[in-house]
Amino acid sequence: MTIDIDCFISILEKEIVDYQVPVVDLIAVQTNDPYRILVATILSARTRDEVTAKAAARLFGEAPDPAALAGLSRERIELLIRPVGFFRNKGAYLADLPGVLQRDFSGRIPDTVEELCRLPGVGRKTANLVVAVAFKKPAICVDTHVHRIMNIWRYVKTDTPLATETALRRKLPKIYWLKINSILVAFGQGTCKPRHPHCDRCVLNDRCPKIGVLPRRIPGREAGGASHRQTVSRKITG
Ligand code: SF4
Secondary structure: OOOOHHHHHHHHHHHHHHOOOOHHHHHHHHHOOHHHHHHHHHHHOOOOHHHHHHHHHHHHHHOOOHHHHHOOOHHHHHHHHOOOOOHHHHHHHHHHHHHHHHHHHOOOOOOOHHHHOOOOOOOHHHHHHHHHHHHOOOOOOOOHHHHHHHHHOOOOOOOOHHHHHHHHHHHOOHHHOOOHHHHHHHHHHHOOOOOOOOHHHOOOOOOOOOOOEEEEEOOOOOOOOHHHEEEEEOOOOO
């Protein structure tokens, strides 16, 4: 079963209009500021969007730009951003960030994946997201939702996010590169959830190959009828 990616994305673009906007996209729309988009992306790793949004607001209240961030101690940054996941590591990264920006990039936020990966706490996923969201340059940010859902659809058959990024660079039409992350993060948080995808109310239910997704019985109901079924996904390695 081969999916029609144009059809799937078209359906999802309409579907997610009322979904919660991923926090990084929200900050991008509100500020259009590469510094804030970069910092919010660093904060968002392994952290729920609501927590990221509040931590980012507290931090930007005291550090609206790299110069102000340079004036904060690592301890103060940690205090402002907790309870985001790995707040001590992220506090250290953010404390180092202004110095590295000044030393290597004359104080500007770089706009290529390779340059961004030289910043503390920035890996390929973060770099791709910043390039796409902040600079609107062709980049595909493959996070856990993009990797997982693209494999459920069997649009790619890959074991790691990096392999998914490589496969999508070959296969996914460029018109979707900038927006695929936003669409699938919103969809992955709202409907195609990692542990319990809501196939029963999914707009793609009749078209999706559901690779690795198993039907499960709703507690207290008998198995059998289609209305009695929901699904749960198997873990995709990588
Ligand atoms: S049908 Fe299920 S597995 Fe497929 S996209 Fe929808 S929620 Fe995800």
